[in-house]
Amino acid sequence: MSTAALAELFAASPRHFAGSPLYSRLGLIVAADERLLAIAAQARAGQLPPNLLLASVHYLLLRDPGHELAAWYPSLGGGVVTGDPGPAFTDFCLGRREEIGGLMRHRLVQSNVVKRSAALRVGMAAVAAMTTEPVTLIEVGCSAGVHLRFDDYRYELAGRTWGRASSPVVVSTAWREGEAPADLDRLPVITDRLGIDLDPIDATDPGERLWLRALIWPENTAQAALQDEALRVVADDPPRTFAGDVVDVLPEVVAGVPRGTPVVVFHSATRLHVPADRREAFDAAIASVAAGHQLFHLSYEAPEDLEGLAFALELRRGDGWTHRLAVGDGHGEWMSGTGA
Numbered sequence: 001m002s003t004a005a006l007a008e009l010f011a012a013s014p015r016h017f018a019g020s021p022l023y024s025r026l027g028l029i030v031a032a033d034e035r036l037l038a039i040a041a042q043a044r045a046g047q048l049p050p051n052l053l054l055a056s057v058h059y060l061l062l063r064d065p066g067h068e069l070a071a072w073y074p075s076l077g078g079g080v081v082t083g084d085p086g087p088a089f090t091d092f093c094l095g096r097r098e099e100i101g102g103l104m105r106h107r108l109v110q111s112n113v114v115k116r117s118a119a120l121r122v123g124m125a126a127v128a129a130m131t132t133e134p135v136t137l138i139e140v141g142c143s144a145g146v147h148l149r150f151d152d153y154r155y156e157l158a159g160r161t162w163g164r165a166s167s168p169v170v171v172s173t174a175w176r177e178g179e180a181p182a183d184l185d186r187l188p189v190i191t192d193r194l195g196i197d198l199d200p201i202d203a204t205d206p207g208e209r210l211w212l213r214a215l216i217w218p219e220n221t222a223q224a225a226l227q228d229e230a231l232r233v234v235a236d237d238p239p240r241t242f243a244g245d246v247v248d249v250l251p252e253v254v255a256g257v258p259r260g261t262p263v264v265v266f267h268s269a270t271r272l273h274v275p276a277d278r279r280e281a282f283d284a285a286i287a288s289v290a291a292g293h294q295l296f297h298l299s300y301e302a303p304e305d306l307e308g309l310a311f312a313l314e315l316r317r318g319d320g321w322t323h324r325l326a327v328g329d330g331h332g333e334w335m336s337g338t339g340a
């Protein structure tokens, strides 16, 4: 990516990081400074440099909050809203450029947003209306696997409470408009649950958990607390995960599932991170599951026809039938029915 294109990406931070006043400002600072852009240019192909750079800085600050920059981070007890964070941010980035560069080259944007479990819940209820058979659930881009334990959580959604009432993980998602799902407690029996990721995160490892924490925008302290709770649930009983690109790994994983049985393949905010020239192969790998199994493909991604940062929950069956079940925000804060 050219420096000009990178600068343009960072200049879009107020829109990209809507909801994070700090990142909106820091992004503009990077956009205007070639030294900072040179650090950001080290992100791996397909990764979003603004997310990766700001997460790398956040990670180092969380580990060692001694630098004056911490005063601007609500996650570190700071939150200075006046004044210019630019000098402190630039000083931190230039002083720690080697470590930041190392993180940029090796880490991935793997934010595991617990509230997106609401989309999976709505999707699985739709699957339950179509099959009474037990299903295998495969999550592509599972990160630490918090969605694979979605049925261990309590949901406050559409004016009702669903799921495990005593769960420490409470997913509160506003249902804005349109017909709400009728019954989120009717789910298919899940015989097995498996995750695939380029680099699965081990929820039992404190260093890995810190990276996930760093990926959460500094203002979103409630999201961080919810993530901690969910990671504890996952760490108690980690789902089986497979490392690698879904295109290479999914066929092997599916070969181990009894032929002819229903398989739900779910992904959220994953296709979004697949380089454009690999998306066709990504879609084809999932569609090929239908060759030997009854495929239910559930996705919660940002489709091209929706404005802004909206996501769509879509269900596709192996026979080509496709339906948009709901739309919502990328962080699972709200959803709406499509009226379809």
Ligand SMILES: C[S@@+](CC[C@H](N)C(=O)[O-])C[C@H]1O[C@@H](n2cnc3c(N)ncnc32)[C@H](O)[C@@H]1O
Pocket (backbone or CB within 6 Å): 108, 109, 110, 111, 112, 113, 114, 116, 140, 141, 142, 143, 196, 197, 198, 199, 244, 245, 246, 247, 267, 268, 269, 270, 273, 274, 282
């Ligand atoms: C932004 S995270 C989203 C994680 C999770 N799906 C969620 O919604 O909270 C995207 C995840 O997809 C994984 N990923 C991206 N491309 C992938 C691919 N081709 N095959 C497998 N995993 C992939 C990344 O490693 C990362 O963990």
